[in-house]
Amino acid sequence: QVRLVESGGGLVQPGGSLRLTCAASGFPFTAYPMSWYRQIPGKERELVATITAEDIPTDYADSVKGRFTISRDNAIMTVYLQMNSLIPEDTAVYYCQRPGWPEYWGQGTQVTVSS
Numbered sequence: 001q002v003r004l005v006e007s008g009g010g011l012v013q014p015g016g017s018l019r020l021t022c023a024a025s026g027f028p029f030t031a032y033p034m035s036w037y038r039q040i041p042g043k044e045r046e047l048v049a050t051i052t053a054e055d056i057p058t059d060y061a062d063s064v065k066g067r068f069t070i071s072r073d074n075a076i077m078t079v080y081l082q083m084n085s086l087i088p089e090d091t092a093v094y095y096c097q098r099p100g101w102p103e104y105w106g107q108g109t110q111v112t113v114s115s
Helices: none
Strands: 003-007 010-012 018-025 034-039 046-051 068-073 078-083 092-098 109-113
Touching: 003 092, 018 034, 018 092, 018 109, 034 068, 034 078, 046 068, 046 078
Parallel strands: 010 109
Antiparallel strands: 003 018, 018 078, 034 046, 034 092, 068 078, 092 109
């Protein structure tokens, strides 16, 4: 079955960096775009970035442009989100998503940016 497992979250100081990883399995990875979303409690889930099946990053949220980079390694069925220059407003649970019908979500990984 389809499985998405995120890792790499944690506590980081403002200005720091984290790299999130999403390990995918159970579907033809190279046939699908992949996305990262984030959610703050009490708010709607927000699209952070998407990478196409052709390995083209797209759909960066305005709030993360120039700071975050999405990438994928098709050989190991993994999607990454490199997050630099983190600010407290980036604090959220980050989710990996496989778009489609149906869509699939990982369990999420908490990112906390605080001094």
